[in-house]
Amino acid sequence: MDPVFGMPTDPEETEGSQATAGEALTDTSQIADDDRVIAALREVYDPEIPVNLYDLGLIYDMAIQDNGDVNVLMTLTTPACPVAAEMPQQVADAVSTVPGTGKVTVTLTWEPPWTMEKMSEDAKLALGLG
Numbered sequence: 001m002d003p004v005f006g007m008p009t010d011p012e013e014t015e016g017s018q019a020t021a022g023e024a025l026t027d028t029s030q031i032a033d034d035d036r037v038i039a040a041l042r043e044v045y046d047p048e049i050p051v052n053l054y055d056l057g058l059i060y061d062m063a064i065q066d067n068g069d070v071n072v073l074m075t076l077t078t079p080a081c082p083v084a085a086e087m088p089q090q091v092a093d094a095v096s097t098v099p100g101t102g103k104v105t106v107t108l109t110w111e112p113p114w115t116m117e118k119m120s121e122d123a124k125l126a127l128g129l130g
Contacts, residue, residue, distance in 0.1 A: 014079065019088035019106045022096035025068040032100035037062060037070060040094045046076075047083060051126050053091065057118025060109065068102035070095050075114045084108070 025031075041054040041062070053059060053074070061073040072091060076084055088106040095104045116129065 014084055014108055015110055017088065017108045019092040019108075020103060021089070021092035022070075022101055022104045025100070025102040028067055028102075030100045031066070031068045032064060032070070032098045034062070034064065036098045037064060037095055037101065040098045041072075041091065044087070044090050044094050046087070049077070049127070051119070051123045053087070055120040055123040055126075057120065057123070058114060059091075064101070068100055070101050070104045072104070072106040073109055074106060075109055077114050079110055 038054060041059055042052045044053045045051065046053060046056060046058075049056065056077070058076060059072060059074050061071075063071045065071070072095065074088065074091060076087060081087070088108050092104045092106045095101060095106075116124075119127075119129070
């Protein structure tokens with residue numbers, strides 16, 4: 001545990017941890033599409049980096065189920081990130097605001113480890129790396 005933030009710093013303590021938001025849809029005739037969910041993911045920023053999580057390459061997978069439920073697999077730049085416990089919930093909350101989404105489950109993973117190569121070209125340019 002981090003002595004200052006009181007959060008796990010060992011990747012094994014957070015691997016597979018999940019955050020959820022939203023609830024099952026009763027009307028599945030208007031399921032959200034990938035573009036809307038990705039737009040919501042682009043609204044969540046790492047507080048230490050002025051680039052959204054999607055363009056940073058922290059979202060490894062996103063799948064919208066036939067019933068509107070959304071599963072997101074994500075990582076962070078480092079297991080020692082001081083917001084490791086908060087970011088998955090922020091992602092779940094953001095995605096759950098998209099009309100046509102049901103229950104949103106965000107799972108945190110450390111494999112494969114994040115590298116700067118996972119960033120979009122726009123992210124690299126914003127950070128002066130491109």
